[in-house]
Amino acid sequence: MIQDLDKTLEKLMYDKGRLNRNDIDISFEQPNGDWSSRISRPTLNIWCFDIQENLKMRTMAPRMVPELNMGIRKFPPIRLDLTYLITAWARKVEDEHQLLWRALGALAQIPELNPASCEGALKEQLYNIPVLVANMPTGMPNMSDLWSVLNNQMRLGFTAVVTLALDRTTTFESPLVLETDIRIGVSWSPESREMDIMDVELREQHELPSGSNGDGSASAKKKRK
Numbered sequence: 001m002i003q004d005l006d007k008t009l010e011k012l013m014y015d016k017g018r019l020n021r022n023d024i025d026i027s028f029e030q031p032n033g034d035w036s037s038r039i040s041r042p043t044l045n046i047w048c049f050d051i052q053e054n055l056k057m058r059t060m061a062p063r064m065v066p067e068l069n070m071g072i073r074k075f076p077p078i079r080l081d082l083t084y085l086i087t088a089w090a091r092k093v094e095d096e097h098q099l100l101w102r103a104l105g106a107l108a109q110i111p112e113l114n115p116a117s118c119e120g121a122l123k124e125q126l127y128n129i130p131v132l133v134a135n136m137p138t139g140m141p142n143m144s145d146l147w148s149v150l151n152n153q154m155r156l157g158f159t160a161v162v163t164l165a166l167d168r169t170t171t172f173e174s175p176l177v178l179e180t181d182i183r184i185g186v187s188w189s190p191e192s193r194e195m196d197i198m199d200v201e202l203r204e205q206h207e208l209p210s211g212s213n214g215d216g217s218a219s220a221k222k223k224r225k
Contacts, residue, residue, distance in 0.1 A: 001120075001121050001122065001164065001166075002048065002082065003120070004118065004119045004120030004121050004122045005082065005118075005119075005122060005162060005164065006028045006046070006048075007119040007120065008113065008118045008119045008122055009046055009084070009160075009162075010026050010028075010046075011119065012106055012107070012110065013026055013044060013046075013102075013103060013106050014026070015106075016105070016106035016107075016109050016110070017102040017103055017105060017106035018102070019044070019099075019102060023041065023042065024041070024042045024043065024044065024099065025039070025041060025042070025043040025044070026043070026044045026045075026046060027039075027043055027044070027045050027046070028045075028046055028047065028048070029045070029047070030047055030049075030150065031045045031047055031085075031087060031089075031150060031152060031155075032150045032151055032152055033150070033151040033152045034151075036089060036152055039089055042088070042089065042090040042091075042095055042096075042099060043088070043089045043090075044086065044087075044088055044089075044099055044103055045085075045086065045087045045088075045089060046084050046085075046086050046160075047084060047085045047086075047087075048082055048083065048084050049083060049084070049085055049146075050081075050082070050083040050137075050140075051080055051081070051082050051083075052080070052081050052083075052139070053078055053079065053080055053081070054079040054080065054081045054163055057079035057163070058078075058079065059076050060075065060076075061076070074168075074169065075168050076168075077126060077165035077166055077167045077168060078165070078166045078168060079163055079164070079165055079166075080163065080164050080165075080166055081137065081161050081162070081163050082161070082162045082163075082164060083137055083140075083159055083160075083161050084159065084160045084161075084162070085146075085157055085158075085159055086100070086103055086157050086158055086159070086160055087100075087155040087156070087157035088100045088103070088155075088156075088157070089155070096155075096156065097156070100156065100157070100158070103158075104133065104134065104158065107131060107133045107160055108133055110131060111130070111131060112128040112129055112130045112131060113128065113129035113131060113162075114128060114129075115127075115128065115129065122164075125164065125165055126165050126167075127165055129162060129163060129164060130161075130162070130163045131160060131161070131162050132160070132161040132162075132163075133158065133159075133160050134158040134159065134160075135159070135161070136159060137159065137161055140159070184199045185197050185199040186199075
C-alpha cells in the first residue's frame with residue numbers, strides 16, 4: 001500500500017508540478033549522507049519517516065455490512081497518518097528553491113486524493129485520502145536532530161501528511177516478493193557505487209513461501225541481464 005502511495009505522489013509531482021522526467025529525478029530513499037553523495041542531477045526527495053494513527057479520525061462504533069443475506073458487524077478502518085519530508089537537491093540553491101516551489105504547488109492543488117485516480121491498491125481505499133501540506137505535525141522530531149541522525153547537512157524542505165485507511169480485517173493471500181540487484185564488474189571509485197565496466201547484473205526475486213515450503217525458506221529467481 002505504501003509503495004502505491006509513493007507511485008501516486010511521484011505521478012502527481014511530474015504531472016501537476018510539470019517536471020521533466022528526463023531532467024529531474026524523484027527519490028523515496030532516506031536522504032542520508034551516503035545517498036546524497038551519489039545523486040548526479042536535480043532530485044526531489046520524498047522520504048516517508050513516520051506513521052501514526054490519526055486519533056481525531058478514530059471511531060470504534062461498528063457498522064453493519066450486508067454479506068450473503070446476512071448482516072455482519074465490522075469495525076471501521078484505522079486511519080493512519082504517513083508523514084513525508086520533502087527536500088530538493090541540486091547544484092544551485094535557486095534550482096532547489098524552484099523545485100521545492102513546484103512540489104508545493106503540485107500538492108496544494110489536491111487537498112485530498114480520489115482513490116480512483118491513485119495507483120495500485122490505493123484504488124480500494126474506502127475514503128478520499130486527505131493531504132496536509134507544510135503543516136508541522138504534532139510530535140514531529142526536532143529537525144536538526146533528524147538531520148544529525150541522517151549524517152547530512154540540514155536542507156530546506158516541508159512535510160506532507162497523507163492519511164490512509166487500514167482495514168482491520170485485511171488478510172494477505174499473495175506472497176511477498178522482494179527484489180535484490182547484484183552487479184559484478186569494475187569500478188574505479190567503489191565508494192561511489194558506480195560501475196565503470198559492467199560484467200554481469202543479476203536480479204533476485206525472493207518470494208516468501210505461502211505454505212508450500214514448511215521450512216520458512218525463501219525461494220529465489222535469478223535473471224541474468
